[in-house]
Amino acid sequence: MYEICQKCSPSGFNKAEFLLKNFQLAKEFGLDAKFVESKECLDIFSGVSLPENSNPIAQAYAGHQFGHYNSQLGDGRAILIGEINNKDIQLKGIGQTPFSRRGDGKSSLGPVLREYVVSEFMHTLNIPTTRALFAIKTNENVIRETKQPGGVLVRVAKSHIRIGTFEYARAQSNKVLKSLADYSINRHYPELNKTENKYLSFFAAVCDKQASLISKWMSIGFVHGVMNTDNMTISGETIDYGPCAFMDDYDPKTVFSSIDHHGRYAYKNQPSIMVWNLTKFAESLIPLIHEETEKSVKQLTEVLQLVIPSYNEYFYKEFSRKLGLSKMDIEEIKIIEDYLKILKSNSIDFTKSFRDLSKIYLSIIDVKESVFLNAKDFTNWYKRWNHRLDPKIIKKIDGINPSYIPRNHIIENALMHSINNDDSKIRELIKVISQPFEEVSGYEDFASPSKINTGRYVTYCGT
Ligand code: AMP
Ligand code: MG
Numbered sequence: 001m002y003e004i005c006q007k008c009s010p011s012g013f014n015k016a017e018f019l020l021k022n023f024q025l026a027k028e029f030g031l032d033a034k035f036v037e038s039k040e041c042l043d044i045f046s047g048v049s050l051p052e053n054s055n056p057i058a059q060a061y062a063g064h065q066f067g068h069y070n071s072q073l074g075d076g077r078a079i080l081i082g083e084i085n086n087k088d089i090q091l092k093g094i095g096q097t098p099f100s101r102r103g104d105g106k107s108s109l110g111p112v113l114r115e116y117v118v119s120e121f122m123h124t125l126n127i128p129t130t131r132a133l134f135a136i137k138t139n140e141n142v143i144r145e146t147k148q149p150g151g152v153l154v155r156v157a158k159s160h161i162r163i164g165t166f167e168y169a170r171a172q173s174n175k176v177l178k179s180l181a182d183y184s185i186n187r188h189y190p191e192l193n194k195t196e197n198k199y200l201s202f203f204a205a206v207c208d209k210q211a212s213l214i215s216k217w218m219s220i221g222f223v224h225g226v227m228n229t230d231n232m233t234i235s236g237e238t239i240d241y242g243p244c245a246f247m248d249d250y251d252p253k254t255v256f257s258s259i260d261h262h263g264r265y266a267y268k269n270q271p272s273i274m275v276w277n278l279t280k281f282a283e284s285l286i287p288l289i290h291e292e293t294e295k296s297v298k299q300l301t302e303v304l305q306l307v308i309p310s311y312n313e314y315f316y317k318e319f320s321r322k323l324g325l326s327k328m329d330i331e332e333i334k335i336i337e338d339y340l341k342i343l344k345s346n347s348i349d350f351t352k353s354f355r356d357l358s359k360i361y362l363s364i365i366d367v368k369e370s371v372f373l374n375a376k377d378f379t380n381w382y383k384r385w386n387h388r389l390d391p392k393i394i395k396k397i398d399g400i401n402p403s404y405i406p407r408n409h410i411i412e413n414a415l416m417h418s419i420n421n422d423d424s425k426i427r428e429l430i431k432v433i434s435q436p437f438e439e440v441s442g443y444e445d446f447a448s449p450s451k452i453n454t455g456r457y458v459t460y461c462g463t
Contacts (some may be wrong), residue, residue, distance in 0.1 A: 010091060013150075023036060065230070073168075078160075093107025122436075125216075138151060162232055185202050200289050245348050250347075254266060323335070339381065414429045
């Protein structure tokens, strides 16, 4: 696999300190609390010294960014220092690599903390994601538009193989492509080795993982923000939390990223962009499927055509669970769609709506005290829904629909405090969202959109 990675040692940050430590994840990796507190641990994860037998690498990849092909991307600011329990341990923001192009290879602290918080939250909700082991403050500044404190994220992933890695391999040679595909199958889908055409099965498996993943994003109002092919894993984990954010009021057109001027990666476009990305993946697999290109294309297209039907099934399953429905027949699908129409036409907070619905059902609050207060079409909808809901499932919906999410204004405030050396807000946020389903008195502000209307929330690509 040397064709797609380069050996590269971190130069390290001597003045670094840990800002956030994920003790639970460290424990899963056999790193006990005493080690996590040690200087040796800090030195390893801030790139000062390498773990024994480490063979640090930066990976090459290509990718379609906002629809345009870039043949030379790669880990420009991340070094993989090894594996624990078959998981990649990567230092993101660690300094220059052979793929840095003109970049400094560093990260500012804000985006490091955002990725830590949001990826761990996704994990709490059982949404496949890379994880965050540590957030490190480098105590050095990075120069962006202004001087900002620098940070390193210690990221854990099933692997860092992206659709873009395949696009890169395809451009190298069929030999490189085949060895990447074999490696990926053995690492992530070993059961496919037994199938008749393992590369076609591999494609279908990745399609399935992506369809399931994106349906889960949609179910919690998550907007990834930069669904380029280099930010889509073949393991099906969410990766590269840059300008991501959660929707407050339900509006399918929601887009947060400052650079997404045409809404390519808006909330509602995520499923079709997933298909677009998988099409690029299919194109890079063509030489492996059949020796005749035409037959390859035909077989890959047949699989690709199943992605949206499969996505729709996942999507309605997610929303059925959220609404305590279980049949997924035409009437229930209509109930889900009409619910979303009510949210849209009345600009209702997406996350809060599901919690209020449950409270209305349980007579804890009245409609007038809920987010549905001014929604005229709600009463009729409620009757239809009430008639259909599954009494066994409705009891469980508060364990599916989070009360607390890392809301935009709250995360922004927490990051700003951290950057100014006050970590109390980010620690409080992490505590609240680590138990997102249990409502705690005193935390009401975490469950509501901002009371101050500051206009459209804008996020920036995290560099
Ligand atoms: P991302 O926006 O994090 O998905 O990054 C897109 C590409 O830009 C990847 O190839 C990154 O490695 C590269 N990149 C982002 N920030 C930097 C940086 N500060 N220095 C070097 N390369 C970077
Ligand atoms: Mg990326």
